[in-house]
Amino acid sequence: MVLSISAAQLVCRYNFLSSVSTGGLRRPNADVNSLDLYYEIYMRSIAIRLQELDDDELEDFVDIWLHNRSALYYRTERLGKTSDKGRDVVGFVTDQLHEGDWDLYQCKRKTRGSKLGVGEALKELGKVFYHHLKGEYATLPRKYVFVSPRGITGPLQTLLLNKEKLRTALVDQWDETCRTGITRNEEVPLSNVIRTVIDAYDFTRITYLTGTLLAKETDAGPALSKVLNLVPDEAPEAEAPETVCEVEMVYLDQLREIYGETSGLAFTTINDVLAHPVHAGHLQLQRTRFFEAAAFDRFHRDNTAPGAMETFKKDIFHTVIEVYRESHPSRLDRVNAVMKHIGMTQVSLLGRMSRPPVRQGMCHHLATDGRLRWTR
Template sequence: MTSVAIRLKELEEDELEEFIELWCERVGSGYEFVERIGKANDKGRDVIGFLTQAKHEGPWHLYQCKRKTRGSALGAPEALGELGKVFHYHSQGAYRTMPEKYVFVAPRGVTGPLQDLIFNPSDLKAALIANWDDYCAGSITQRRKIPLSPELKALIEGYEFGKVSHLSAAGLAKHPASLKALTQVLGLPPGDAPVGAAPDLLQAEEMEYIDQLRQVYGEARGTPFATADDVLADGMHGDHLREQRNRFFDATSFRLFHRDNTSVEALVEFEAEVHHGVVDVYRLPYGTRLERVGAVMRHASTMTCAIKGKLARIPVRQGMCHHLANEGLMKWIP
């Protein structure tokens, strides 16, 4: 993760905001939706995670991205200035509620004095009030200075500063919610999808290709199988069908992982690559349809299909062929 953290420190402002937007979509905080603002007149907000449809009239989290130059950590003066914006714009009605969580995203870290303030919330509150004239009054807007009015002071005194935290490059690099952002923003290859295994009971989602294979096995045996359960109980074809089910669900796990952590577009490209890789083998003449299934499985095992540079394991490539059959693109019973 060290090299990943280094690359995170080099992100430009727009890239960092995009990274955090993707990170928020995957972080598992129960966000109803995520909004990226991060531009001039953002009123102190770069990326927002809304927890309800009430948006700014309900609970929300704020992620303030602070990209610094090489070797420069986020310091207390700039951090206090950003906090001041939130209280000011809240007082002006830009958002009806204050954020339930305020996170400084500082890839290069925070200075020791700022860390001490964040770790001691009452000190952070006192520092914002004491240093308002120096760090906030002139930095909130270029049009005029914003004095610490009694209203603003009351808002600050009533806020729980334990809600303020920070994220560094090291923390982002090892966080599981970063996988999609690392792939899309940094172009890193995705990790390995968890291995999928077939449940004991047949599932509705697999019944299309299972029924096709039921007919394939019946043709090979010379007498039809009435149900898929009859195939599974058969001494010759039962184990073969169990292998196909495991491959199908391994490919299902692969699909879900890359849909959530890579991109839908990359997954579509991968599935098309599998299809184009096996379809010519599928179309060859065979003595039985079971021979066709076997030939396609063998060929799929030799292909070098990858997603974002990451080679898919053999059962995934094979299982994807059953998904193609399931979806009618390459049926085992044409």
């Protein structure tokens, strides 16, 4: 049975199952109920770790998470500081920035044993309406999200799940929560202008994320990796497609030239090599390795911290470059020597071991990039 699990969930599942392997529990086989149980237990532990983040770490987490959702945003930006004007992390939908659609993620760390309550939440909402009317941003947020890993109080949850009650509470409690809480230098009474903007705003845009909800968010993998130092599950294995793809042609053309040099034959196309009784098997093995590395690259770019995959590639390069530069009887011998060396030499990504075909295939990606040309 195949389970459909998000990037963040893959991160959590790997770490929990790895941690319990030394604690007397066995890794489940096809027992989906056991897997679900283990997963839920570990998700709770991730939520607890998110609760321990300080203010900067929490904003950093949200910023990385939004950055990984690049399909949703033209640009993301972390603004949280003393003069953030009610904005911690924002995602701009278009190049119109604050003159167009944008989403606001307001981070509330809270201390141990406390949750985000009604008064503080209403004050934050009041800031947005105030600074909008002051001209700090021409449009109000398309979506407003309270990010509170330690959770929200029952009364606040009731308001957030009943949006008209939230609107009414903001108006009724303005003097108590916003009048002296929005700025340090002046009182902000509930003027008719502010009331009009509040009445016109769609309060269904306002929602919240707790630690548990945030841990389960799609595309949270890189943020979990970067901020919590979590390592995702094993990347999926891959096979080379029957038809040669355009993305392969750079390194394959290099190998085609080398095979011709070795055999004394003029291979015009890759298919000519694939028809050769000796070189066909060798070439097909290299293709499989290339696609193993491609699957590894794509998986970890989606699920690890920015820059982790490029560091892995650099480590591969520095591991093989001396063997690559040595004298060899032929250029095919150079390829085989590099494959043998990297196949036996471990290179890890964020402390997690990589499989030999991934490391070997990454050398073909380096050849494609021009950093490790086989036809040098």
